[in-house]
Amino acid sequence: MEHAVQHSVQHTSTLIPIVVFLIVYAAITFELVNKAAATLAGVGVLVVLHVINEHQAVGFIDFETLMLLTGMMILVTLIKKSGFFTIVSVRIAEITKGSPVKILVLFSIVTALMSAFLDNVTTVLIIIPIIIELTRGLGLNPKNYVLSQAIISNIGGTATLIGDPPNVIIGSKVGLSFNQFILTLSPIVIIVFVFVLAYIWFTHRVEFKPINTNMSKLVAVQLLLEKIRYEFSNITIDKKLMIKGLTCLTLAIFLFITQTITGLAPGVVALGMAMVLLIISKADVEEILEEVEWSTLLFFTGLFILVGALEEYGVINWIAQNVFMNVGDNPYVLVLMVLWVAGIASGFLDNIPFTITMIPIIHLILESTPIPNNILWWALALGACFGGNITMIGASANIVSVGIAKKYGVEISFIDFMKKGVIVTLISLTLASIFLVLYLRASL
Amino acid sequence: MSNNDQLVLDALFRDIVKFYSSSQTSIITLNAITAAITELECPTEDFKMELTTVCDIIKNSQPRMFPIDNLIILLEKELQEKDYFSDKDIDARKTAVTKIIESLEERLNDDMNELANQGVKHIEDGDHIILHSVEEGAELLLPEAKRMGKNFEVLILRQDLVKTKQVINILDTAGIKYTVVPEWDLIHFFDKVNKLFIGAYALTVDGKFVSDSGTSNIVSECHIHKLPVYLFAPTLEITNTFSRDQNIYLKDESVSESGSDYNLISHSSDIVSLDLVDHIITEHGAIDKSKLADYCTT
Numbered sequence: 001m002e003h004a005v006q007h008s009v010q011h012t013s014t015l016i017p018i019v020v021f022l023i024v025y026a027a028i029t030f031e032l033v034n035k036a037a038a039t040l041a042g043v044g045v046l047v048v049l050h051v052i053n054e055h056q057a058v059g060f061i062d063f064e065t066l067m068l069l070t071g072m073m074i075l076v077t078l079i080k081k082s083g084f085f086t087i088v089s090v091r092i093a094e095i096t097k098g099s100p101v102k103i104l105v106l107f108s109i110v111t112a113l114m115s116a117f118l119d120n121v122t123t124v125l126i127i128i129p130i131i132i133e134l135t136r137g138l139g140l141n142p143k144n145y146v147l148s149q150a151i152i153s154n155i156g157g158t159a160t161l162i163g164d165p166p167n168v169i170i171g172s173k174v175g176l177s178f179n180q181f182i183l184t185l186s187p188i189v190i191i192v193f194v195f196v197l198a199y200i201w202f203t204h205r206v207e208f209k210p211i212n213t214n215m216s217k218l219v220a221v222q223l224l225l226e227k228i229r230y231e232f233s234n235i236t237i238d239k240k241l242m243i244k245g246l247t248c249l250t251l252a253i254f255l256f257i258t259q260t261i262t263g264l265a266p267g268v269v270a271l272g273m274a275m276v277l278l279i280i281s282k283a284d285v286e287e288i289l290e291e292v293e294w295s296t297l298l299f300f301t302g303l304f305i306l307v308g309a310l311e312e313y314g315v316i317n318w319i320a321q322n323v324f325m326n327v328g329d330n331p332y333v334l335v336l337m338v339l340w341v342a343g344i345a346s347g348f349l350d351n352i353p354f355t356i357t358m359i360p361i362i363h364l365i366l367e368s369t370p371i372p373n374n375i376l377w378w379a380l381a382l383g384a385c386f387g388g389n390i391t392m393i394g395a396s397a398n399i400v401s402v403g404i405a406k407k408y409g410v411e412i413s414f415i416d417f418m419k420k421g422v423i424v425t426l427i428s429l430t431l432a433s434i435f436l437v438l439y440l441r442a443s444l
Numbered sequence: 445m446s447n448n449d450q451l452v453l454d455a456l457f458r459d460i461v462k463f464y465s466s467s468q469t470s471i472i473t474l475n476a477i478t479a480a481i482t483e484l485e486c487p488t489e490d491f492k493m494e495l496t497t498v499c500d501i502i503k504n505s506q507p508r509m510f511p512i513d514n515l516i517i518l519l520e521k522e523l524q525e526k527d528y529f530s531d532k533d534i535d536a537r538k539t540a541v542t543k544i545i546e547s548l549e550e551r552l553n554d555d556m557n558e559l560a561n562q563g564v565k566h567i568e569d570g571d572h573i574i575l576h577s578v579e580e581g582a583e584l585l586l587p588e589a590k591r592m593g594k595n596f597e598v599l600i601l602r603q604d605l606v607k608t609k610q611v612i613n614i615l616d617t618a619g620i621k622y623t624v625v626p627e628w629d630l631i632h633f634f635d636k637v638n639k640l641f642i643g644a645y646a647l648t649v650d651g652k653f654v655s656d657s658g659t660s661n662i663v664s665e666c667h668i669h670k671l672p673v674y675l676f677a678p679t680l681e682i683t684n685t686f687s688r689d690q691n692i693y694l695k696d697e698s699v700s701e702s703g704s705d706y707n708l709i710s711h712s713s714d715i716v717s718l719d720l721v722d723h724i725i726t727e728h729g730a731i732d733k734s735k736l737a738d739y740c741t742t
Contacts, residue, residue, distance in 0.1 A: 097483065139452040212485045215494035216449035216501055222476030223456040230463055234609070 016051050017309040024306060025353060029393070036295040039302025052309050060308025061301055064172035064267040069297060071270025072162055075249055076122050077291040078277050082242035083235050089130040090232045098138055098221030100208040101201065104148060107131055108197055111149050112156030112189075116163045117253065120153040120397035127153075128404045130228070137224040138217065142410045144207065147417065148200045150401035151389050151424050155196060157397075158385035159189040161256065161266060165300075165396075166346075166355040166384035171266065173359050174377055178256035178266055184378055188435040192386070192428045199427060200420075241281050248277040300352070307356045316360040324361060329369040331444065335379045335436050338362065342383025343429045347390025347421070355384045372443040379436055386428035392417040449497075454506045458693065458712055461509065461656075463610040465579045466645045467556050467678055470512035473502065474549045481538050481545075488534040495523075495541065506693035507654060507713045510646040511555075511680030514741035515548045555678040558727035560584040563676050564592060566725060571596040572637045574666070576627065577607045577656040578614065579643020580676045586641075587618035598622040599637050601630060603658040627658060630665055640666045640673045642721075644681055645690075649737050651718045652687035653677075660714040667720040675721045679728065684740040687715045 024042040027033045033041075046052050052060075079085070092110055096102040107127060114123040127149050135142040157163035161171040161181040171181060201208055211217040252273040256266055264272075278285055310316050327333050338358075345354050362376050388395030392402055392414050398421075402412045461469045477498060486494055499516045502509075519541075523529075528540045563585035567573070575582050575598055589596065598615060602608045602624050615622045625633065642663065644653040653675065666673050693712035698705065718724070718733045725731075731739065 137452070137456065139448045212483050214449070215480050215484050215486075215498050216453065218480035218483050219473075219476045219498055220449070220452050220456060222479045223453070223460060223472065226472050226476070227456060227459050230460075234613075 013051060014313045014315065016049055017046060017306070017313055018315055020045050020051075021306050021310055024302075028353065029348070031393075034295060036298035036302065039299055039306060043302050043305045046306070046309055052305070052312065056308070056312070057305045060305045062169070062173055062304050064265055065169055065304075066297055066300060067267030067271040068162065068168055068172060069165075069270075069300065070292060071252075071267065071272070071274040072119060073292045074274035074288060075245065075252065075270070075277060076118050077288050078241065078281055078283060079245035079249060080122065080126070081238065081283070081288075082245050083237035084242045084246065085126040086232050086235045087237065089126060090228060093130060093134050093228055094225055096134070098134075098211055098217065098224065100135075100138075100140060100211065103131065103134060104145065104201065104208060105197065107145070107149060108152045108193070111152045112159075112193055115153040115156035115397075116159045116186075116189075117249075118162075120157045120164060120395065121400050123153050123156075124150060124397045124401045125404065128401050129408070132405065132408045132410060133228060133231075134224065136408075136410075137227065138211075138220055140207065142405070142408070143412060143416070144200070144204050146401055146405045146410060146412060147420050148197075150395075150398045150417075151196065151200075151421065152193065153397045153401075154385060154388045154395050155189060155193050155428065158192075158382060159186045162270070164385045164388075165352045167381050169352070169355050170359065170377055170381050174374070176374060176377060177259045178253075179259065180374070181381075182257075184374075185381065188382070188432060191435075192431050195427050195431060196424050199423065203420075241283070244281050245277060248273045303353050303356050307353075307360070310357070311360045316357070317364060319361055321364070324365055325368060331369060331371045331375075331440060332437060334365060334369060335371065335375055335440055336433055338365075338376055339379040339383040339432055339436060340429060342380050343387035343425060343432075344390070346384045346387030347394045347425060351384040351388050351395060355380065358384075371440070373439065375436060375440050375443065378439075379432075382432040382436070383429070386425055386432060389421045389428065390418065390425045391421060394421070450501050450504065453501050454693065457505050457509055458507075461645070462604065462606045463578055465583045465643055466509055466681065467511055467552065467580055468583060469509065470515060470680075471549060471552060473512045474515065474545050474552075478542050478545050481542055484538075486534075488537070491534055491537050492529045504691065506691040507645060508683075508685075508690045510644075510683055511552055511678055513646075514680045514683065515552065517741055518548060519544055552678070552680060555680060555727045556580070556584060559676060559678050559725070560588045562727060562729045563725055564589045564594070566639075566674055566723065567594050567596055569595045571639055572599060573597070574599050574601060574630070574633075574637050574640040574662070574671075575611055576601040576603055576658060576662055577643070578610045579641075579656070580678070581641035581643055581674070582611050582614050585676060586620055587614065590618045590620050596620075599633055600624045601627040601658075601662060603627050607656070627662065630662065634669045634671065637671065640671055642673065642675050644675060644677050645713055646685075647675075647677060647682045647718070647724070647736055648687040648690065649682075649684050649740065650686045651733060651736070652715050653718055653721070654687065654690045654692070654713050654715055657711060657714055660716045663716050663720045672722045673720060674723045674725060675718075676725045679726045679731075679739040680741060682736050682739045682741070684737065690715070 020042045024038045027038040028035050043057060047054055047057060092106050096106055111123055111127050128146055131145045131149060132142040135145050159182060161167050161178045167181060252269050255262060255264055255269040327337055358380055362380060366376060392398050405412050460472060484494060499520060502516050503513055522544050528537060559580060567589040573596060598620055600608060600611050600622050642655060642659055644655045646654040663673055695710050697708050699708045723730055724733055
């Protein structure tokens with residue numbers, strides 16, 4: 001009798017974190033409540049019901065990830081404030097000379113590079129307004145350009161440890177370095193980038209016809225560039241801050257690359273350089289801190305605790321044993337399953353909680369079936385990042401891009417996004433599958 | 445001619461003229477045409493058609509914009525008088541047309557410089573001048589007068605924020621003292637101000653002028669209060685067409701603000717009678733409104 005009661009209490013205790021987690025997940029996915037509020041409310045429920053105590057909760061938080069994100073947010077805010085990104089955007093607009101293909105290709109290259117080294121949301125916040133202004137001013141339909149930049153930002157962000165939140169989480173929780181990310185993932189990211197760009201160009205090749213045979217359009221380009229130059233000339237450029245900001249960012253990237261020599265974790269480097277920049281720039285700290293996305297950081301904090309509770313109660317172990325490890329121990333099957341499950345799930349669910357949930361599962365898979373060269377982690381990173389392109393809600397950059405476009409009167413529906421996103425994700429995941437299979441074959 | 449190309453260029457003209465005078469907009473357009481000629485890649489026999497299309501688009505812009513409209517007429521006249529499109533390869537044709545455009549630009553620049561020289565004669569120490577948009581008065585005369593050491597102040601009437609901001613930028617750069625007030629507040633300043641400076645997109649032979657939106661209100665109010673109204677314009681802004689033919693653009697847009705949804709209808713420019721203007725100043729000095737036809741470009 002006593003045993004039955006004890007079993008029932010333990011069963012109920014296990015059910016609570018699962019139910020709380022599912023409710024929070026649904027609230028996040030369907031945007032019913034603010035993400036940070038949803039996760040922290042979930043944590044509150046677990047603590048109040050004594051499922052976990054506050055000390056355990058703090059222990060589940062991965063401060064390395066939070067430090068990296070906070071540091072990068074402060075660096076980007078200060079560089080943005082200097083006007084650097086505005087100068088870059090206007091220069092690219094001038095270089096394109098209004099050619100639709102050049103607009104697509106050059107902006108895509110810049111978006112991919114910026115996404116690789118800054119966060120994707122900042123990238124689209126900078127790129128989307130100018131690309132809408134440029135294309136609309138030329139009488140082109142901005143829709144495909146906006147969609148392409150959102151998609152490319154997710155692809156570019158896949159290349160580095162700091163490019164996309166799933167990578168930040170995987171890097172810091174698993175202990176993978178900046179160099180490991182960039183050396184392993186950038187070749188496949190470049191290939192995917194080229195294929196996706198070619199697909200976008202091919203499906204809309206009529207829109208991307210050259211304009212240098214039409215004098216009216218060439219005149220329009222010149223007038224439009226004059227207008228853009230004027231509009232952006234009103235933005236204050238702070239050269240001193242720009243030099244200091246870019247120096248700190250370059251130094252931070254250098255320290256990421258030399259992590260194995262210095263032994264400095266990316267979180268320490270990012271936050272350290274951010275503090276250096278805050279001090280040497282003599283910026284208004286209160287004003288800069290207002291720009292930091294505290295809700296994102298609190299969202300991460302809450303998620304770490306919720307997933308920690310699931311791990312504590314053996315739920316993660318159960319999922320790993322009953323879902324992933326049921327397919328057997330064939331490394332090819334495991335790698336491809338992680339890639340495609342991560343890819344498809346990230347298209348419909350937020351890829352941040354998904355990645356945080358998958359990390360302990362992959363640890364368990366690796367315990368029973370060791371797979372060399374971190375290939376299972378690369379499968380998770382590629383799946384979670386590329387999968388964000390399936391739907392409008394798959395990644396924060398998509399939601400922000402569609403939101404900016406709407407503000408400028410460009411309507412992009414869920415279906416519009418998905419029509420392009422599904423094909424792009426299929427291309428990306430197929431190429432990633434080939435890459436991972438070849439890499440695994442070479443490693444075994 | 446593609447309707448889309450016409451709409452795109454019209455919209456660009458309307459945007460650019462918000463932060464530059466119509467004369468400066470014309471110079472920008474001439475430079476744009478020159479750059480476009482350089483970039484253009486088309487069969488030799490298509491060059492004439494491409495150039496004609498651009499000329500037609502400019503002459504049909506909504507609203508019609510001078511001096512560029514008259515400069516295009518002069519370009520076409522020159523092209524007609526001398527046969528630039530026969531027995532030459534495309535590069536020769538391009539070079540010849542570019543030279544004509546450069547000479548037109550030079551003429552407009554000379555006219556604007558002379559307009560500035562003539563205009564500063566009408567600015568005196570102690571003047572308190574009203575401005576409301578970026579026209580030749582703000583762009584040329586006031587900075588020139590300041591450079592000459594004249595001591596005056598400006599009252600900026602705030603209307604469209606983009607225009608007001610640009611007027612402020614120009615005056616700041618020139619170090620001219622100013623005050624900004626909402627346009628509807630002008631009534632409280634008639635004891636301080638003594639002149640109104642305005643510009644125009646066109647002066648028509650039927651005794652009207654086409655100008656920035658909001659000009660009509662201000663000119664009328666100043667006229668009622670017997671405040672001298674000065675209109676500064678190069679003669680290339682005078683046209684032998686009528687005010688009704690100026691293609692005033694009508695914008696009908698749905699607006700949603702503060703919980704209210706409504707349709708907002710606005711016009712790109714005002715048509716005002718020259719009877720409300722006391723002085724018309726051109727590069728030739730003050731001219732009589734009854735003699736506008738003498739200065740028309742034909």
